[in-house]
Amino acid sequence: MSETSTTLPLPDQAREFGFFVDGDYVMAGDRELFERSSPAHDVPVSKIVKCSQDDLNDAVAAARRAFDDRRWSGLPGAQRAAVLLKAAAGIRARAEELAYFETLENGKPISQSRGEVEAAAGIYEYAAGAARALHGDSFNNLGDKLFGLVTREPVGVVGLITPWNFPFFILSERVPFILASGCTIVAKPSEVTSATTLIMAEILKEAGLPDGVYNVVTGSGSTVGQALIEHTDIDMVSFTGSTAVGHKVLAAAQGNFKKLGLELGGKNPQVVFADANLEDAADGVTFGICFNTGQCCVSGSRLIVEKSIAAEFEALLKERFAKVRVGDPLDPETQVGAITTNAQNDTITHYMESGKKSGARLVCGGDVIESEHGQYIQPTLFADVTSDMEIAKDEIFGPVLTMHTFESVDEAISIANDTIYGLAASVWSKNIDKALKASRQIQAGRMWINCTLAGGPELPIGGFKQSGWGRETGIYGVEEYTQIKSTHIELGDRDHWLS
């Protein structure tokens, strides 16, 4: 049997990580440690340092020096690209170690972690090209005496806050673009999933990234995260997480008018028309809500299905939900692993109870899966859901799907848009008029037609409405970390103001 087809063993002991400042790991010393246990096995897997305000100040100062002396932004894009390409190779060389820690800390299936690590390497390769493609504009239409240039300059020191649901993948949708732009970074991963962000520091250093360009502080969001978003030597905050903490980022930014990139929550519609290939749609809808245990900002969590096929489609889903392989994430056959935190487990349980009490009809699931270790939840479907119910409005962030019905395209669009969020949406139909009308009128930053959760770094991601500000990935993802300067150049002799 190959290494990738056997269930991996648990670690003998937790690995202790230092935080990373100015090119070196700093071990705990007298500082307190936070110990993380695997949510699937209840076994300690990693220890990280609880950084102090002084530690944060050191990291920000290192990033500031590295930005201000132009050791990175002053290089040709080709040289930044070379570092990003080497980083991609470094990720591949350490793929198994990265995937292992991702699964141990997050609870996601090892096969999925391996796929995300490989995809992350590909994002670095894409961003390497973007480092070279980034350019400005010129204005040749100002008359013979005046010439205009528009240049893009890196924003500066970026504070990067990432969540626990895709610790390495979301990091990799941000870091290579920030680096491609010439900015420097102080990253703060979620304290429950910091390992891969810390391993990445070594990979980037070995790829030739100058000291001080990528720094990582660790600890909780309410302490070191809050201090980071308030820090006045940080020029921009890129935050991915809940809309609730997004409000705090917005408030903290006012101190020095930081630029903000915000990737927040979603309550993403899956619109299924009667003329869709229902087998494909049922598979896609199942994948869209079960993938990553529904702990996915772009999970398709609101099914909006045409009334004439609702009963048939419900039966197709029920059959598929029962087949999803939920279990030990270290087993390569597992499709859905453990819920990442106790708090999230409680949140999902709360919503399943709320659904039952609200009068929605429980079609399947609706409970935790009994197991000796770890926290697992059954893929859950509620039908007869109305938009006033809590389960229809709130982002649950678990494998809980609500089903709504419609009778016209306009009604489908109206239900799809009946949310404060606008992150992503899917439409299933073989009728191009219906599919395109819905995709053009649904308010979401990312649309999928006859697919879901598909794509690569070429297309940008981000939200409409309360799902956030700005875009990540694609050429837009590099531009996000730049600011624009206009330069006016007068040619020839000046027409004097004073005669």
Ligand code: NAP
């Ligand atoms: P969260 O509580 O908002 O945490 C996100 C990050 O912010 C973590 O690193 C967290 O650190 C940190 N944080 C918490 N409080 C902070 C504060 N006061 N100041 C600065 N940083 C703070 O979100 P979560 O519960 O981890 O993740 C789930 C949410 O993220 C969902 O709502 C989901 O939709 C959203 N999300 C969105 C996207 C997207 O691309 N749009 C992607 C993934 C997740 P600690 O964990 O160490 O406390």
Ligand code: MG
């Ligand atoms: Mg949190």
